[in-house]
Amino acid sequence: MPRSPLALAALATAAVPGLDARSVRPEELPGDYDVAVVTADDGVDWLVRAPRTTMAGAALEAETELLDALHLYVDAGVLPFTVPQVAGFALLPEGGRAVVHRHVTGAALDLEALRPGPGLAADLGRTLAAVHELPASVVESCGLPSYTAAEYRERRLVELDEAAATGKVPPTLLRRWEAALEDVALWRFQPVVVHGDLATEQMLVTGGRVTAISGWSDARVADPADDLAWLLVAAPPDSVDSIMEAYQLRRTELHDARLVDRALLVGELALARWLLHGVRRGLPDVVADAEAMLADLDEATREDAPA
Missing domain, CATH: 3.30.200.20 (Phosphorylase Kinase; domain 1)
Known part of the structure; x- marks a missing residue:
């Protein structure tokens, strides 16, 4: 109770x-x-x-x-x-x-207020890079999960299989996701410390910069795309280059040519995870919401596909 x-x-x-x-x-x-x-x-x-x-x-x-x-x-x-x-x-x-x-102070990040250039968008990139530069031992010594790239790709495959079994994922979307997960080159990355559950209310901003991050219960050693996905999907498109440029400049020895592609894919796969959350918990409203978003994504990606 x-x-x-x-x-x-x-x-x-x-x-x-x-x-x-x-x-x-x-x-x-x-x-x-x-x-x-x-x-x-x-x-x-x-x-x-x-x-x-x-x-x-x-x-x-x-x-x-x-x-x-x-x-x-x-x-x-x-x-x-x-x-x-x-x-x-x-x-x-x-x-x-x-x-x-x-209680940590600051205003929740307003994604719609992001603008290209050296301001908050760039600060977001540097902030995430600083997290990803932490030694893996910081997380591993606390008993939190740590995955290799192959193990993490396998987890994504298992989730996708479970989502497919619901019969609620549009077939064309499912085939595209399956092809991406079978593309081994897309999943060649160096696992890093990730926050794992970033959202606007957990990134607190004061004076045009990130001053606090809360909600670390899902931290792990995994795919850096996990922390970038929500930003690249939800931020104004003209601010994404500023985020990624600042991120890449702050990272050392970053060799991940497909990072942005994978982050965009992870952002899409979040809809499958939302669907599974609704199915597992028996929440029909969540399932219906996920189905509607999956249908919208399917339609949008069909329109964007080359003729």
Whole structure:
């Protein structure tokens, strides 16, 4: 049963000595967590997360360890942004711990506001490159997943097979995806540390630059295209070159000629994953939404195909 905001506020006060809660509001974040923002009597906002399942609890523990490691790179100036810093824990009756940290500040990234040139678009490219330059050991030492390029391609193939089995993916789209996944040259990449679940609300902006990134529970060593896909698909087309140019300049020894092609493909495959989410969870609204987007993509790619 979900915990109420008041119950989460009580956990926050137990986790952080001296925290005197003045108000609390629920917060929506990805994952199986109960989440709230607690405002203390000194005006500071604190985020409290309590896992709903054993699996979510294990993921939260791994993320907490990762955040500690990332802070070393923030303090050293290697990462040009901040990440949440855990301030305390509260034991849960059923086992596991709630985690509390200061609520990171900044405005959610507005993709529509991106413009070409040396501003925020370029900063996004440099920011992602800085993450991808981190040593793999940062993630691996926390027990988070690490994949080779071949293993990751195989995971994509398995997902596509599962999506195909639903009968809800347009056949022409399915054939195009299958051909891309069979193109071994497309999947020659060096795995890197990736955030794994980037979205506008997790990239916080202040003064025209990225100042904080939250939501690290899906971090892993995998395909850099995962972190670029959503940007290349959703950002204004005229800002994409600025993002990628800054990204490539910040990366060292980047030999991935098909990175953009693969990122665009990964962006499309996200629709298949959304479909599977709806099917697995028995969510007809999600399934219908995914089917509509797949149909739109199928029509758009048919129109773009050479005659």
